[in-house]
Amino acid sequence: MECVMKVPPLLAHVAVFVGAALVAAFASASEAKPAAPDDQRARELIHIVRQDCGSCHGLTLAGGLGPALTPDALADKPFEGLVATVVSGRPGTPMPPFLGIVSESEAAWIVDQLMRGFPPDGGLPLSR
Amino acid sequence: MSSQSTVRLAPPVLWAVILPAIVWLLSACSSVSPLTELRGSGDLGVVIERADGRVKIIETTGRSVLATVDGLGDLSHASVVFSRDARYAFVFGRDGGLTKVDLLQARIVGRVLQAGNSIGGSISHDGRIVVAQNYAPGGVKAFDATTLELLAEVPAITADGRRSKVVGLADLSGRRFIYSLFEAGEIWITDFSDPRNPQTQRFAGGKQPYDALVTPDGRHYIAGLFGEDGLAMLDLWNLDRGSRKILAGYGKGEAPLPVYKMPHLRGWSVAGGRAYLPAIGRHEVLVVDTNTWQEVGRIAVKSQPVFAMARPDGREIWVNFAFPENGWVQVIDTVSGQVTHTLQPGRGILHMEFLSKGHEVWMSARDDNKVVIFDTATKQPVSGFDSASPSGIFFTTRAARTGF
Numbered sequence: 001m002e003c004v005m006k007v008p009p010l011l012a013h014v015a016v017f018v019g020a021a022l023v024a025a026f027a028s029a030s031e032a033k034p035a036a037p038d039d040q041r042a043r044e045l046i047h048i049v050r051q052d053c054g055s056c057h058g059l060t061l062a063g064g065l066g067p068a069l070t071p072d073a074l075a076d077k078p079f080e081g082l083v084a085t086v087v088s089g090r091p092g093t094p095m096p097p098f099l100g101i102v103s104e105s106e107a108a109w110i111v112d113q114l115m116r117g118f119p120p121d122g123g124l125p126l127s128r
Numbered sequence: 129m130s131s132q133s134t135v136r137l138a139p140p141v142l143w144a145v146i147l148p149a150i151v152w153l154l155s156a157c158s159s160v161s162p163l164t165e166l167r168g169s170g171d172l173g174v175v176i177e178r179a180d181g182r183v184k185i186i187e188t189t190g191r192s193v194l195a196t197v198d199g200l201g202d203l204s205h206a207s208v209v210f211s212r213d214a215r216y217a218f219v220f221g222r223d224g225g226l227t228k229v230d231l232l233q234a235r236i237v238g239r240v241l242q243a244g245n246s247i248g249g250s251i252s253h254d255g256r257i258v259v260a261q262n263y264a265p266g267g268v269k270a271f272d273a274t275t276l277e278l279l280a281e282v283p284a285i286t287a288d289g290r291r292s293k294v295v296g297l298a299d300l301s302g303r304r305f306i307y308s309l310f311e312a313g314e315i316w317i318t319d320f321s322d323p324r325n326p327q328t329q330r331f332a333g334g335k336q337p338y339d340a341l342v343t344p345d346g347r348h349y350i351a352g353l354f355g356e357d358g359l360a361m362l363d364l365w366n367l368d369r370g371s372r373k374i375l376a377g378y379g380k381g382e383a384p385l386p387v388y389k390m391p392h393l394r395g396w397s398v399a400g401g402r403a404y405l406p407a408i409g410r411h412e413v414l415v416v417d418t419n420t421w422q423e424v425g426r427i428a429v430k431s432q433p434v435f436a437m438a439r440p441d442g443r444e445i446w447v448n449f450a451f452p453e454n455g456w457v458q459v460i461d462t463v464s465g466q467v468t469h470t471l472q473p474g475r476g477i478l479h480m481e482f483l484s485k486g487h488e489v490w491m492s493a494r495d496d497n498k499v500v501i502f503d504t505a506t507k508q509p510v511s512g513f514d515s516a517s518p519s520g521i522f523f524t525t526r527a528a529r530t531g532f
Contacts, residue, residue, distance in 0.1 A: 051476070051494065051517075052451040055389050058222055059178060059204030063245055064263060065293065065310070065338070065390065089386065094338070094354055096386035101452060121179065123517075124475065124495045 034108035042109075043122055045102065049110055050121035056094065061118055065094060069114050082111045169214040172231050173481070173523040175492065175499055176219075177516045178203040183219060184515060185231050188483055188490075188523065191501055191511045195234035201225035201241075206520055207248035210527035211273065212255035217522070218273070220249040226260055228276060231524070238276040242269050250299045253530070257320050259305050261297035268294055268307060270320050279323040286312040296340025296351050296393070298531045300364060308337035308351045308360075315340075315351060315362055315371055331371050334360040341393040342531040343403075343418065350374070352393050354408055357381075361421060374421045375405070375414055384409025389450035391434050395531035396482075399442030400462055406433035406447075413447060413460065425465055430456050435479070438462070439504055440486040448477045448491075457491070459507065469507050473500045478518070484525040492518035 037045060050059060056066035067073065074082065086107040089097035098107065113119065172194075175184040181203055185195045200206075202223035209218050216237070217229045224243035229236055245264035251257070251273065258271045267283040284292040292309035300306055303320045315333040318326045335355025342349050342364075351360040358376035363369060391406035398404075398418060405414045407426070413436050415425035431453035437446050445460040454476050459469040474493025481490045488510070491500050499521065500512040526532035 047495075048451070052388065054204055055451075058202070058245070060202055060223075062202075062223075064205065064222065064247070065295075094336070094387065094390065096388055101388075123497070 034112050035105055036109060037106055040125065041106075043125065045106060045110060046113075046119050047121050047124050048101070049114075049118060061114070069118070071115055071117050074111075074115050079108075079111060079115070082114075083108050086110060167232070169231055169524055171524075172214070173490075173521060174208050174217050174219070174229070174231070175515055175518050176203050176206045176208070176520040176522075178206060178519040179517040181221075182516070183217070183229065185229075185234055186499075188488070191513075193513055193515075197229055197234055197236060199236060200227045200229075200239075203519070205247060208520065208522040208526075209249060209251045209258070209532065210522075210524050211251070212527055214524035214527040217524075218249060218251065218258050220246055220260055222246060224260075224262065226258070226271065226276065240271070240276050240278070242271070242278070247293075247295065248297060250297050250305055252299060252303045252305075252320065253301055254303065257303060257323060259297065259299075259320070261294040261307055263293040266291045266293045266309070266311075268297065268305065268318065270323060270326065272323075280320065280326045282316075282318050282326055282328055284309050284312070284316070286314060288312075295337055298340065298342040298349065300342065300530075301346060306340075306342065306349050306362075306364075308333055308340050310336060310338070313337060313355070315349065315360065317367075329367070331362060331367075333362075333371055334358065334373065338390045338408075339393045341395050341397060343398050344395045344530060346530045348418070350393065350403070350405075352391060352405070352408065354387075354390070359405065372421075375416060375423050378407060378414055378423065378426070379410060382410075385411065385432065387432055387450065388452070389432070389434050389454075391432075391436075394437075395529070396437040399438035399445070402462070404436045404438065404445045404460070404462075406436050413445065415465070427460055427465060427467065429458050429460075429467060430470065437480055437482070439489070440482050440484060444468075444504065446480055446489060448480060454478070455495075471502075471507060473502060473509070474498055479520050481521040481523055483523065490521050490523075492521055494518060 056064050057069050058064045061069040087099045089095045171187050171189045173186050181200045182198050184193050186193050201221045204222045206221050219227045224241050224246045226240050226242050228238035243262035246262045249260040256273050258273045260269050269281045270279045284294050292311040294307050295310050297307040306317045308315050313333050313335050315331040318328045320326050334353040337351040338354045340351035349362040357379040358373045360371045361374045362371040403416045407414050413427045417424045431449040433447045434450050435448050447458045457471045458467050461468045473491050474496040476495035477491050478494050479492045489502050494517050499515045503510045
């Protein structure tokens with residue numbers, strides 16, 4: 001005797017559908033707004049992007065040796081591709097991989113902030 | 129004769145008060161600002177406060193800030209050249225702004241927005257022409273150094289119709305300027321002898337030149353290459369031979385390390401018959417003999433070098449590093465070829481500038497909002513001052529040097 005509960009086919013379909021919808025909603029929500037780092041780390045990341053990414057992309061991110069990173073310039077670029085560029089760099093160009101300096105989720109947060117218009121640099125905290 | 133005076137003079141006691149008052153008022157008028165006092169310009173300099181579009185005018189004898197000049201636009205990656213009399217600074221901003229600052233009066237005397245995106249500039253040996261090198265639109269532009277009137281433009285467009293960013297601009301004799309094209313990999317020399325009708329010679333260079341230098345004697349031009357293992361070198365006394373590769377294959381096929389900031393090349397890399405050049409993608413300073421142009425050594429350093437600068441006497445090379453190791457500075461002794469000192473002068477050391485005889489070095493500590501001053505003999509800090517996000521430091525002694 002097998003005591004496996006039989007789920008009515010209709011209910012199974014509904015469950016799968018609802019589940020898929022939930023996953024999709026969750027995924028798109030996280031894509032729209034990647035998890036924000038804590039305040040201290042956010043300040044560091046903003047400083048890094050403005051100052052150190054800025055050495056190639058410009059302090060105002062309007063471009064330099066590297067292309068502009070303004071919302072207009074990034075508008076038609078795929079989000080995931082931009083995150084991959086930050087994480088892994090772009091072979092054949094001077095863009096280096098930043099994984100290790102930023103995590104993948106921080107890279108996603110940075111790209112999201114860039115696409116919205118990057119915040120101003122408040123400087124680094126005084127502590128070393 | 130009884131000559132009765134109709135003019136009434138104040139009693140002598142009152143004069144005793146009035147005269148000193150007049151003297152004091154006159155002297156007050158003539159000391160509005162310390163800069164209007166008679167002074168030389170040989171010990172002056174400019175510190176770029178890049179985030180605020182501002183420069184500080186400093187003097188190196190008393191190590192003090194004389195004045196602050198505002199309104200220079202986006203100064204990320206700003207650079208400065210000086211007029212021959214070392215009175216005027218020409219400041220090239222990232223946003224294409226070219227600003228002429230009178231160091232003695234501490235004010236802007238000319239400003240043009242000459243491009244969308246600019247990386248620096250240079251001044252002719254006769255001091256009459258200032259040339260800006262631009263990323264967008266890619267090319268160079270020449271200006272009258274007195275009026276900043278545009279004289280000529282040379283778009284960096286190659287035979288294939290492609291426009292390149294211009295890097296590594298330097299002054300040559302006879303109103304000539306040399307520069308490299310990042311995308312096209314060419315080296316161009318433009319002659320502005322007839323300023324409104326410039327003539328350009330083109331040479332093959334190498335893959336993705338990122339910066340370049342002309343040696344202090346003005347004979348050799350060396351372009352650092354991002355896209356290949358090696359540097360391109362042009363002998364300016366034998367132009368018909370074209371450029372050749374030096375230090376080819378210095379990476380020996382090893383995978384390059386990430387480069388978080390491009391090195392900067394200037395003639396300060398040359399000392400004692402050798403050039404000390406930052407490797408790209410390797411944590412090394414490469415040493416090349418300037419007679420044979422063969423590698424004679426390589427020195428392991430802490431991280432990716434950005435500046436490798438000889439102290440003016442050539443005895444030491446001071447090296448700073450790319451993010452994230454930009455809080456370190458290392459000193460190489462040129463006799464032993466060894467790193468002798470590893471310093472932490474501050475956070476975010478972006479730039480180092482030696483006094484002309486090398487006894488002091490001024491360093492910008494961007495992330496500490498400070499300029500720190502070290503004695504090069506003791507390697508100890510001797511002074512410093514607050515400065516908002518300082519980047520480049522430029523002393524007027526550059527006015528007398530080729531390639532600066």
